[in-house]
Amino acid sequence: MPRIGNVWNIRDDVYRIFRRSAAPSSVVLWVLAGFSFLLMAQPAAAQLPFYTDDPAVTDPKILHFEFFNEFDGLQSSEFPDLRQNTANLKLNYGLKHNLELDLDFPYLGIYRAPGATSSNGFGDTDLGIKWEFHKAKPGSRIPALGSSLYVEFPTGDASNGLGSGLKDYWLNMIAQEPFTDKTRMNGNFGYLFAGNTSTGAIGIQTTRGHVYTGGVSLLHDFSPRLTLGTEAYFGVADTSGLGRTQLQGMFGGNYTIRNGFAVSFGLLGGKYEASPRIGGQIGFEVDFPTVFHHPEPAK
Secondary structure: OOOOOOOOOHHHHHHHHHHHHHOHHHHHHHHHHHHHHOOOOOOOOOOOOOOOOOOOOOOEOOEEEEEEEEEEEOOHHHOOEEEEEEEEEEEEEEEOOOEEEEEEEEEEEEEEOOOOOOEEEEOOEEEEEEEEEEOOOOOOOOOEEEEEEEEEEOOOOHHHOOOOOOOEEEEEEEEEEEOOOOEEEEEEEEEEEEOOOOEOOEOOOOOOOOEEEEEEEEEEEOOOOEEEEEEEEEEEEOOOOOOOEEEEEEEEEEEEEEOOEEEEEEEEEEEOOOOOOEEEEEEEEEEEOHHHOOOOOOO
């Protein structure tokens, strides 16, 4: 893709993010969020909206559902791709022995310059397993540790930019260091044996070689319900080519409405062609059947 000058300023990007909130995939968000609010409103831990994972897994026999909608302004090097909307759905199911099964798939909208056809449709599908193999203990210098292995199947239409056309194999190592009972840091280091990290027009798009990824997030619980934090996330391929480097940051948070139901929000920006230049994210997560249980009365 040819490189062009930066034709948007930050103010215009933010305006477009909110103006596009009426896009079809965003309407799905408001319908689902509205339904979930009907469940009524006390607290649950979560990792949304951050891309840096934590070692914790879903409790056995609990189904954890996440949905987020992210709208991004793309780097000028992605022309004629200008903006992307990602409506992502994720299911986690807790197993015994600190294991968790994951299913993850996005619905994408890629908006292109006049004269180029925009694309909408489902992207590639992730299947994974996560293992928390060490829990942090008071007084121990060893952090909580976990790992995850994902296989991404090329279910998206690669000809329209909705999928990579590749099968990806991604191993991720996860650590969490608690500084206090309210403040903690998460760190990830990942390695793609094959494939790339692209989701639509965002992510590393090389088709050969390997990709190294990493992220660090710092989170603080300001109350039993509200957690705010910041993160930095990177990716780099060991081969040359367009879209081989990714560096982005996010500020966001998570607010628990009731036990088993929380909402999340985030603002992000990035550098290099594989990252969004600016974006916003809003989402929610629900634990079934936990969300239907009434909390125990205070004693």
